[in-house]
Amino acid sequence: MSRIINIATAVPEYRHDQSKIAEFMSHIYQEESGEDNIDRKIKLLYERSGIKTRYSVLPDFSCDKDERKFMPKDAKSQPWPEVQDRMDYYNKSAIGLAKESLMRSLASNVSKNQITHLITVSCTGMSAPGIDIELIEALDLNSNIDRTSVNFMGCYAAIHGLKQADYICRADKDAVVALVCVEICTLHFQNSMDKDHQTANMIFADGAASCLIIGDDVNAGNSRALHINGFYSDLAFEGKSDMAWNITSKGFQMVLSSHIPDLIKADIKKLVNAALDKFNLNQNSINHWAVHPGGKKILEVISSELELDQGELESSYNILKNYGNMSSSTILYVLKDIFENKSELGDKSFGVAFGPGLTLESMILTHV
Numbered sequence: 001m002s003r004i005i006n007i008a009t010a011v012p013e014y015r016h017d018q019s020k021i022a023e024f025m026s027h028i029y030q031e032e033s034g035e036d037n038i039d040r041k042i043k044l045l046y047e048r049s050g051i052k053t054r055y056s057v058l059p060d061f062s063c064d065k066d067e068r069k070f071m072p073k074d075a076k077s078q079p080w081p082e083v084q085d086r087m088d089y090y091n092k093s094a095i096g097l098a099k100e101s102l103m104r105s106l107a108s109n110v111s112k113n114q115i116t117h118l119i120t121v122s123c124t125g126m127s128a129p130g131i132d133i134e135l136i137e138a139l140d141l142n143s144n145i146d147r148t149s150v151n152f153m154g155c156y157a158a159i160h161g162l163k164q165a166d167y168i169c170r171a172d173k174d175a176v177v178a179l180v181c182v183e184i185c186t187l188h189f190q191n192s193m194d195k196d197h198q199t200a201n202m203i204f205a206d207g208a209a210s211c212l213i214i215g216d217d218v219n220a221g222n223s224r225a226l227h228i229n230g231f232y233s234d235l236a237f238e239g240k241s242d243m244a245w246n247i248t249s250k251g252f253q254m255v256l257s258s259h260i261p262d263l264i265k266a267d268i269k270k271l272v273n274a275a276l277d278k279f280n281l282n283q284n285s286i287n288h289w290a291v292h293p294g295g296k297k298i299l300e301v302i303s304s305e306l307e308l309d310q311g312e313l314e315s316s317y318n319i320l321k322n323y324g325n326m327s328s329s330t331i332l333y334v335l336k337d338i339f340e341n342k343s344e345l346g347d348k349s350f351g352v353a354f355g356p357g358l359t360l361e362s363m364i365l366t367h368v
Helices: 018-033 038-047 083-105 131-139 157-171 195-203 260-278 296-305 314-323 327-341
Strands: 003-010 014-017 053-056 117-122 146-151 176-184 206-214 226-235 243-248 251-256 288-291 348-355 359-367
Touching: 003 083, 003 327, 014 018, 018 038, 018 053, 018 195, 038 195, 053 206, 053 314, 083 131, 083 176, 083 206, 083 251, 117 131, 117 157, 131 146, 131 176, 146 157, 157 176, 157 206, 157 226, 157 327, 157 348, 157 359, 176 327, 195 251, 206 327, 226 260, 260 296, 260 348, 260 359, 288 314, 288 327, 296 314, 314 327, 327 348
Parallel strands: 117 146, 117 176, 288 348
Antiparallel strands: 003 206, 003 226, 014 053, 176 206, 226 359, 243 251, 348 359
């Protein structure tokens, strides 16, 4: 059976209060639109977001104008960053976070020389050679490691990466798969007053997360682990145009409509029941819920539809509050909190995340 061990995370050096980001965006919107009272509207929206702090590779959101490293010091007279500017910054900042999170997942029970496969996940930047090759070189990993890149899938991509790792470990019981998710979302903030862009600016953040997935014959000592029972995914095609991630000359632009919570509300119960039926389980079999915190409203809808008790989504709410939405990395932050602070031997966790499609991806794990 495949097992997940050593979940580790890493965040950039700049930690921003949500209130400071609200001030930054208010000034940008004011310069762009000239609309009066925009600061009051933005402040109210950000206060209701459920987010207290976010991390970024950029100091720009909390510093004086003259100290900004990437965003224009004067939005009226200076151009907003283009896609090449954003990719250049991604390429120089993503590798550090990815390296830090992977190093933290390599504990004494598994060495870097044991890694047989590397799966890298990101939707906020792409290049060739990519993060996978950069990591192998930076950490002096075996150059003959099998590599897989999961690109541009969005917030559910970590679960998809775990699924690929599970396939590998079931086929090769000696496999040690390193999964590395790294997202630099704040590079793609837009100065547009479009509601989708405003929502993306309000919730997304930067972060990385890694873990190891090992096959049956790998000796990891007495490590606590999560056995992978399996996966289930589905598509809600009616939401295809409501969540998307498009590359434009101005960067990667998010489509994130206000209908997403309603779409998830309509499908989440069906998805959960289908996943549980696949493994002959029911909702009472689940001890912990690792839900991707795509936003406060999404968590509220899921809690209501699944009739969860107060506190059952505590880890998801806490990650949203302290980190925001870090796209694919986020679900591993939630899983790490549950695994290290709440889960006991034999407990089952149900993980679920969402992304463009509208894709609903889920997994069931058992603490062993």
